[in-house]
Amino acid sequence: xxxxxxxxxxxxxxxxGVVLFSSPVRSAICLxxxxxxxxxxxxxxxxxxxGITQIIVYTGAIMVLFLxxxxxxxxxxxxxxxxxxxxxxVLGFGFGAALAGVIASQLITHFRExxxxxxxxxxxxxxxxxxxLFTQYVWPFEVASVLLLVGIVGSILLAKRxx
Amino acid sequence: MxxxxxxxxxxxxxxxxxxxxxxxxxxxxxxxxxxxxxxxxNAVNLTFLAFARYMPSSAPASGxxxxxxxxxxxxxxxxxxxxxxxxxxxxxxxxxxxxxKDVDVDEMxxxxx
Numbered sequence: 001x002x003x004x005x006x007x008x009x010x011x012x013x014x015x016x017g018v019v020l021f022s023s024p025v026r027s028a029i030c031l032x033x034x035x036x037x038x039x040x041x042x043x044x045x046x047x048x049x050x051g052i053t054q055i056i057v058y059t060g061a062i063m064v065l066f067l068x069x070x071x072x073x074x075x076x077x078x079x080x081x082x083x084x085x086x087x088x089x090v091l092g093f094g095f096g097a098a099l100a101g102v103i104a105s106q107l108i109t110h111f112r113e114x115x116x117x118x119x120x121x122x123x124x125x126x127x128x129x130x131x132x133l134f135t136q137y138v139w140p141f142e143v144a145s146v147l148l149l150v151g152i153v154g155s156i157l158l159a160k161r162x163x
Numbered sequence: 164m165x166x167x168x169x170x171x172x173x174x175x176x177x178x179x180x181x182x183x184x185x186x187x188x189x190x191x192x193x194x195x196x197x198x199x200x201x202x203x204x205n206a207v208n209l210t211f212l213a214f215a216r217y218m219p220s221s222a223p224a225s226g227x228x229x230x231x232x233x234x235x236x237x238x239x240x241x242x243x244x245x246x247x248x249x250x251x252x253x254x255x256x257x258x259x260x261x262x263x264k265d266v267d268v269d270e271m272x273x274x275x276x
Contacts, residue, residue: 004167008175015179015202019186024194031198034179038205041175044167045216050208050238057242062201062249069253070194073260092188100181108177114169114217119231123215132232133239140236144243151247158254161261 004044011037024070028063035059046117047124172213179206193256193268197249204245208238 014037017030035058042051069075122128133141157163179202186199215234260266 002167004171008171011175012178012182015182018195018198018202019182019189024192027195027198031201034202035205038209041172041209042212045172045212047212047216047235047238050212050235053239053242057246058201058205062246065249065253066194066198069256072257073194073266075192075194075266089189092185095188096181096185099184100177103177103181104174108170108173111169111173111217115167117216118218119216123231124235128232129235129239132229132236136229136232137236140240144240148243148247151250155250155254158251159257 004041007037007041007044011041024075025067028066028070031066032059032063035063042124045124046119046121049124049126049129051124169213169217172217173210176206176210176213179203179209191267191269193259193266194253196268197252197256201245201249204241208241211235211238211241 011034014030014034018027018034021027021030035054039051039054039059042048042054183199183202183206186202187196190196190199211234215231256266259271
């Protein structure tokens with residue numbers, strides 16, 4: 001049993017927990033576990049910078065935002081509403097199983113033979129990413145910064161009671 | 164560490180994506196639906212990285228390095244867009260909650276005319 005197998009099992013269990021727990025706070029904790037484990041999968045893939053970014057951005061910033069909203073809206077208390085058991089639940093799980101089955105049978109079997117890494121070991125280092133990000137991808141980088149600025153302004157505009 | 168197969172990573176990404184899709188359909192709490200969307204985005208990020216690491220590129224013009232850096236660049240931009248999306252989406256949920264004191268997605272019919 002390799003490290004990857006253990007991490008993958010934990011990640012899938014945590015993902016199931018996000019969907020199956022009825023309390024949003026427990027879902028958020030499961031999501032933290034999933035993102036954290038996924039960062040270690042990135043480390044196994046030798047993408048060090050992205051693994052660390054995953055921990056900082058997702059398990060740090062985004063999950064704090066989620067927990068803040070759960071707390072502010074008071075969704076996490078014992079009076080959290082019951083998820084209705086209805087035909088849509090069955091439909092959703094059936095759809096998910098069908099999606100997984102179709103993709104697994106049609107796509108993943110074609111990639112069985114790729115077991116040798118193609119990229120160099122240092123392809124995920126901060127130096128390599130920085131060199132490409134600030135030369136070849138500098139315009140997408142700037143557009144992403146403008147997008148984040150618009151996101152800040154938009155979320156303040158939406159969430160603020162009175163400007 | 165390097166004994167893994169590309170298909171293993173793709174299988175993990177597929178499972179996470181499917182579970183996220185099921186969550187978006189099944190759950191009624193909009194915050195949890197957002198969490199499931201994040202789950203799907205992360206599954207796609209994992210797939211990008213696995214392909215960047217394992218898949219030989221068939222594009223000869225851009226060169227070998229460009230082919231495995233582009234996957235990582237895509238992951239960086241997906242993370243940036245996801246952060247903006249979460250901020251705006253949770254702002255919308257806050258605004259809806261202030262309007263109606265209830266955030267059940269099944270009861271929202273403001274835009275259905």
